Amino acid sequence: MRPVLLxxxxxxxxxxxxxxFAYYLYETNPRTxxxxxxxxxxxxxxxxxxxxREREERLKAEEANAV
Structure with a gap:
C-alpha cells in the first residue's frame, strides 16, 4: 500500500x-x-x-496541389 498524505x-x-503556485511566484518575484x-x-x-501559421500554410499547399 502506498503512503498518502491526505x-x-x-x-x-x-x-x-x-x-x-510556485511557478507563479517564480515569474512574479522581483528578484528573478x-x-x-x-x-x-x-x-x-x-x-x-x-x-x-504552419497549419494555414499546410492547408494552402494542399489546396494548391489538389487543384
Missing part, C-alpha cells in the same frame, strides 16, 4: 496547486524579474500563433 484524491490536487517576452503566457501565445 487522501488519494487530494494529494494530486495539492501537488498541482503547489507547482502552479523575467522580461515580459519570456513569461509563460507570452511563450504560449507565440507557440499558438506559430502553429496556426
Amino acid at each position: 487522501s488519494r484524491t487530494v494529494d494530486p490536487i495539492l501537488g498541482v496547486f503547489t507547482g502552479v 524579474a523575467l522580461p515580459e517576452s519570456e513569461r509563460l503566457v507570452e511563450l504560449a501565445k507565440w507557440k499558438w500563433q506559430k502553429t496556426v
Whole structure:
C-alpha cells in the first residue's frame, strides 16, 4: 500500500496547486524579474500563433496541389 498524505484524491490536487503556485511566484518575484517576452503566457501565445501559421500554410499547399 502506498503512503498518502491526505487522501488519494487530494494529494494530486495539492501537488498541482503547489507547482502552479510556485511557478507563479517564480515569474512574479522581483528578484528573478523575467522580461515580459519570456513569461509563460507570452511563450504560449507565440507557440499558438506559430502553429496556426504552419497549419494555414499546410492547408494552402494542399489546396494548391489538389487543384
